Amino acid sequence: MSPFEAIAEPNRRQILDLLRAGERPAGDLVAATGLSQPGVSKHLKLLREAGLVSVRPDGQRRLYRLEPGELAALDAWLKPFRQFWADRLDALEEHLEKEQ
Numbered sequence: 001m002s003p004f005e006a007i008a009e010p011n012r013r014q015i016l017d018l019l020r021a022g023e024r025p026a027g028d029l030v031a032a033t034g035l036s037q038p039g040v041s042k043h044l045k046l047l048r049e050a051g052l053v054s055v056r057p058d059g060q061r062r063l064y065r066l067e068p069g070e071l072a073a074l075d076a077w078l079k080p081f082r083q084f085w086a087d088r089l090d091a092l093e094e095h096l097e098k099e100q
Contacts, residue, residue: 003070006050011035012043016066019053023063 007013011033018024018032030040044064047053051070055062 001046001050003050003052003074006047006052012047015043016052019064019066023065025061025063
C-alpha cells in the first residue's frame with residue numbers, strides 16, 4: 001500500500017495524528033479512537049506496510065511511532081500545492097484590500 005492510499009482512510013489519519021505526540025501502545029490507540037482492537041491492528045498493519053509507522057516491542061506491549069521518511073515524501077509532494085494556495089490567498093487578500 002502506498003502512503004497516499006494509507007492516508008486516504010480517516011481512521012488511519014486519526015491514528016497518525018495521535019502518534020504525533022510520540023510512541024503509543026495499541027491499547028491507547030484503541031481507547032483514543034473508539035475502534036475495536038482488531039480494527040486498530042488492521043489500520044496499524046497497513047500504516048506499517050506503507051512505511052508511515054514502525055513498531056517495537058516493550059515487554060508485553062508493542063509501541064508504535066511515526067516514521068519520518070515516508071511522511072517527508074508526502075510533505076515534499078504537497079509542497080507545490082501549498083504554494084498554489086498561498087498564491088491564491090495572497091490574490092484574495094489583495095482583492096479584498098482594494099474593495100475596502
